Amino acid sequence: MNPDPHNYYLIAAYLAAWVIHGAYLGILVRKYQKIRREMKTLEKQGGQ
Amino acid sequence: MKRGITILAVVTSILLCVALYLALAQPDWPFGTPTERTMGYVQRIFYYHVPSAWTAFLLFFVNLGASIVYLVRRSEKADIVALVSAEVGVVFCTVVLVTGPIWAKPVWGIWWDADDIRLQSTLVMWLVYVSYLILRRLSTSSVTAVIAAVVSILGALLVPFVFFSIWFYRTQHPSPVIAHGGSLDPRMAVVLLVNWAAFLSLAGLVCWTRYRLEVAKREVDETQALESLMETSR
Amino acid sequence: MSFFSIARATLEKDIRLEWRSKDAINAMLYFALLVVVIFSHSFDPTAEESRRIAGGLVWVAFLFAAVVALNQTWARELRNQVLDAYRVSPAPATPLFLAKSLGNFLFVVALEALMTPLFIVFYNLRAVGPAWQLIPIAVFGTWAIVVNGTFFAAISVRTRNREIMLPLLLFPFSIPAMMGVVNATSAVLTGEYSARVWIAMLLAYDVVFTVAGLYLFESILDAE
Numbered sequence: 016m017n018p019d020p021h022n023y024y025l026i027a028a029y030l031a032a033w034v035i036h037g038a039y040l041g042i043l044v045r046k047y048q049k050i051r052r053e054m055k056t057l058e059k060q061g062g063q
Numbered sequence: 064m065k066r067g068i069t070i071l072a073v074v075t076s077i078l079l080c081v082a083l084y085l086a087l088a089q090p091d092w093p094f095g096t097p098t099e100r101t102m103g104y105v106q107r108i109f110y111y112h113v114p115s116a117w118t119a120f121l122l123f124f125v126n127l128g129a130s131i132v133y134l135v136r137r138s139e140k141a142d143i144v145a146l147v148s149a150e151v152g153v154v155f156c157t158v159v160l161v162t163g164p165i166w167a168k169p170v171w172g173i174w175w176d177a178d179d180i181r182l183q184s185t186l187v188m189w190l191v192y193v194s195y196l197i198l199r200r201l202s203t204s205s206v207t208a209v210i211a212a213v214v215s216i217l218g219a220l221l222v223p224f225v226f227f228s229i230w231f232y233r234t235q236h237p238s239p240v241i242a243h244g245g246s247l248d249p250r251m252a253v254v255l256l257v258n259w260a261a262f263l264s265l266a267g268l269v270c271w272t273r274y275r276l277e278v279a280k281r282e283v284d285e286t287q288a289l290e291s292l293m294e295t296s297r
Numbered sequence: 298m299s300f301f302s303i304a305r306a307t308l309e310k311d312i313r314l315e316w317r318s319k320d321a322i323n324a325m326l327y328f329a330l331l332v333v334v335i336f337s338h339s340f341d342p343t344a345e346e347s348r349r350i351a352g353g354l355v356w357v358a359f360l361f362a363a364v365v366a367l368n369q370t371w372a373r374e375l376r377n378q379v380l381d382a383y384r385v386s387p388a389p390a391t392p393l394f395l396a397k398s399l400g401n402f403l404f405v406v407a408l409e410a411l412m413t414p415l416f417i418v419f420y421n422l423r424a425v426g427p428a429w430q431l432i433p434i435a436v437f438g439t440w441a442i443v444v445n446g447t448f449f450a451a452i453s454v455r456t457r458n459r460e461i462m463l464p465l466l467l468f469p470f471s472i473p474a475m476m477g478v479v480n481a482t483s484a485v486l487t488g489e490y491s492a493r494v495w496i497a498m499l500l501a502y503d504v505v506f507t508v509a510g511l512y513l514f515e516s517i518l519d520a521e
Contacts, residue, residue: 025104025105028111028161039269050280050283198466209517210517235480
């Protein structure tokens with residue numbers, strides 16, 4: 016790649032885009048884990 | 064269902080990798096992309112900025128449609144689609160608003176151009192939809208769907224006024240000419256479209272996942288509510 | 298009962314109630330004065346500069362005062378569970394929305410009428426352009442804020458953090474209206490360009506959002 020200092024901006028932009036998408040996907044993963052936990056709790060309760 | 068998501072995930076990954084390669088490839092590499100003459104290599108931010116904007120607006124449009132369907136039919140599926148499209152739309156819109164200034168600074172020397180109609184309108188829509196999501200989070204669950212649908216429709220009515228006010232302001236206060244022009248080489252157009260396809264695929268994948276997550280969440284909430292009802296009646 | 302008789306009855310009731318709770322009115326008027334003083338200490342421009350920025354300053358101050366006023370009027374409704382009474386009554390929701398908006402409009406205009414001379418004094422303001430245009434600007438601009446403010450205040454009633462939800466919804470929606478009203482006011486104060494198109498845009502904005510509000514208010518109120 017060119018040693019042009021402007022390239023830092025390019026990298027920053029692409030990185031930022033992926034960080035934003037990654038953060039949202041991370042939130043989705045946490046939500047999914049929470050639901051799995053709750054479903055397990057409900058199954059146990061239903062079994063009683 | 065599960066097979067469908069896996070296939071989409073694979074397709075998305077492939078598209079994203081291809082799109083990324085094309086966006087960054089030097090003109091002399093195989094399938095390389097020409098570098099823009101005036102702006103230089105940094106112009107390639109455009110391949111992420113523009114398709115993200117198109118995707119965000121498409122998602123907001125879907126939200127509007129789902130909101131109207133909800134108000135007419137009161138279908139829960141429509142409400143979930145509205146929620147999902149708003150969330151994912153805000154994510155893509157955030158990317159647009161972050162990559163925009165990062166592109167503007169090296170190319171035009173300023174982070175934010177108050178007269179840029181598109182960036183300003185995008186900001187207003189982002190604000191409207193963030194408030195929409197907060198409203199959904201904070202409202203009483205039985206009324207959330209209706210209230211959110213109404214706000215979505217009002218948001219759509221706002222758009223022409225946002226465009227007009229900024230456009231007219233520019234005619235009264237001509238700003239230093241900041242040309243957003245620049246030629247669009249057909250090879251660059253192809254790279255743009257490939258990136259758009261990749262982001263659309265990503266949006267579809269994330270929306271589908273979020274939709275199923277929401278359906279599961281509502282089922283769990285309902286079951287929990289029923290359980291606690293039965294507890295108290297014992 | 299007809300549309301207008303319901304609207305008028307509601308409006309009269311609101312005005313009477315406000316008038317009786319003089320403490321609240323006096324507190325709001327004093328609040329208006331305080332806002333102007335804070336602004337005048339924070340932004341201390343020369344006479345030439347002040348004509349350019351006064352439009353923005355004044356209308357931002359009005360917007361914040363309007364939010365406080367709107368939160369007040371709905372808080373009173375809630376304390377007495379008036380909203381539930383409206384929902385149970387056979388009267389349609391639309392005249393209720395119009396009456397509430399009008400009541401809020403009169404309240405906010407009263408605040409503006411107090412704040413304006415104070416701003417003129419503190420900033421030594423003088424209109425270079427056609428000063429009569431400030432009247433339609435104030436009317437259309439205030440209605441733009443109030444009609445959406447009343448609608449969103451009704452929505453906020455159904456949320457957990459009522460007071461913060463109102464500005465969160467109102468501010469993004471008010472952006473074009475604020476551009477219109479600020480630019481129109483600056484146009485009149487500086488006399489450098491015409492406010493006509495902005496006034497027309499404000500009128501269009503008012504029409505669109507008033508009609509939309511009237512049409513959608515029933516859905517909000519009846520949401521169960």
